[in-house]
Amino acid sequence: MDLNPKTVGLVFIDRYADWEHGLLAASAVEWFGARVLALTPGGGVVASAAGLRVAGDRGLEPAANVDLDAVAVIGSDVWPTPDAPDVSKLLSSVSARGGIVGGICAGTLALARAGLFAEVRHTSNGRKWILEHLPAYPGASQYHDVPHAVADGKIVSAPGNAPGTFAHRFLLALYPEREAQLSDMLAMFAKEYGSRQSS
Numbered sequence: 001m002d003l004n005p006k007t008v009g010l011v012f013i014d015r016y017a018d019w020e021h022g023l024l025a026a027s028a029v030e031w032f033g034a035r036v037l038a039l040t041p042g043g044g045v046v047a048s049a050a051g052l053r054v055a056g057d058r059g060l061e062p063a064a065n066v067d068l069d070a071v072a073v074i075g076s077d078v079w080p081t082p083d084a085p086d087v088s089k090l091l092s093s094v095s096a097r098g099g100i101v102g103g104i105c106a107g108t109l110a111l112a113r114a115g116l117f118a119e120v121r122h123t124s125n126g127r128k129w130i131l132e133h134l135p136a137y138p139g140a141s142q143y144h145d146v147p148h149a150v151a152d153g154k155i156v157s158a159p160g161n162a163p164g165t166f167a168h169r170f171l172l173a174l175y176p177e178r179e180a181q182l183s184d185m186l187a188m189f190a191k192e193y194g195s196r197q198s199s
Contacts (some may be wrong), residue, residue: 005033005035006032007034007035007067008028008034008035008068008069008070008174009039009072010037010071011060011071011072011074011107012025012038012056012074013040013046013076013084013115014049015047015048016046016049016076017048017049017074017075017105020105020107020160023167024072027167027185037057037058037068038054039057039058039090040055041056041059041060042060043056043058048175065090065093068094070100070101070173071097071099071100071101071102072104072156072170073087073110075108075160077107078106084109087191088113088115090152091114095154095195100156101154101165102155102156102158102169103158104149104157105110105159105160108158109133112124112134112137112139113134115138117138117157118154119142120139120152121144121150121152122143123143123145123150124159125159126159133168149162149165149170150169151172156170167185168185168186
């Protein structure tokens with residue numbers, strides 16, 4: 001058992017995407033002994049796109065999350081709207097102390113708004129999509145239009161259809177010494193598609 005478990009915060013807001021966090025959260029806890037916390041606006045309750053409710057362990061303030069080793073912003077169709085919370089200070093504080101910062105689907109907009117894509121390769125839900133929401137955001141020239149997660153140093157991003165590679169790249173950034181085990185994890189995820197194709 002890890003006597004110094006990593007602490008990972010997952011940012012959930014209303015209408016969060018049910019399918020984007022499960023592989024990451026479960027793998028972090030079950031395979032690596034991490035502590036995973038739900039971060040929500042005001043530490044309150046938010047409902048997923050399917051109506052499932054999550055109660056926050058903490059709010060989104062940097063001062064309440066000084067122990068985070070990593071933070072992942074889970075997608076929601078609220079992120080592209082004016083109602084989206086500003087989590088730039090939280091993400092920037094985790095990044096500034098060397099933590100991992102990730103975003104999937106519309107959650108990537110939070111990273112772009114925080115300026116975290118300025119000098120790193122990244123992806124999202126398509127080049128046209130992200131530019132429609134954030135024209136000329138810092139780092140737009142570093143965009144990679146791919147269907148899987150992209151990791152550049154300690155910044156991890158993914159389109160909404162890629163929760164498997166998002167979990168893999170995020171955990172690899174957090175646990176680089178566990179690369180062999182994480183390769184096994186990715187191979188396990190891939191077996192589902194392979195077995196479906198052959199049946």
